Amino acid sequence: LDIDEMFLNFVLDTEVQKYAGVDLSPYFPEELLERDLQVLWERWCRCAMGFKPSPYQAVQGVLIADEQIQGDHLDHANVFHWDRIVLNLP
Numbered sequence: 001l002d003i004d005e006m007f008l009n010f011v012l013d014t015e016v017q018k019y020a021g022v023d024l025s026p027y028f029p030e031e032l033l034e035r036d037l038q039v040l041w042e043r044w045c046r047c048a049m050g051f052k053p054s055p056y057q058a059v060q061g062v063l064i065a066d067e068q069i070q071g072d073h074l075d076h077a078n079v080f081h082w083d084r085i086v087l088n089l090p
Contacts, residue, residue, distance in 0.1 A: 009046070010046065011046060012044065012046055012047055012051070012057070013053060016053060017043055020045075020048060021041050021042055022044055023041055024041070024042055025039050
């Protein structure tokens with residue numbers, strides 16, 4: 001299963017979300033005027049490059065998703081069923 005390249009699909013921890021955001025003021029000046037705002041700030045809710053908790057959270061999400069996708073390995077109807085491991089060591 002190739003689910004490791006989905007870094008931005010994992011939601012940032014809610015405690016960190018309140019400190020992560022993007023200032024969109026330069027890109028939408030009309031919004032500032034319509035809403036009488038000083039800054040147009042949007043919260044960033046996905047894992048972000050450079051955040052220390054992001055790699056941990058992304059790996060944690062991948063492992064949970066992988067476990068859910070593969071299901072119970074003891075179920076014979078499961079396509080990922082296995083009952084023994086053969087090591088191919090040098």
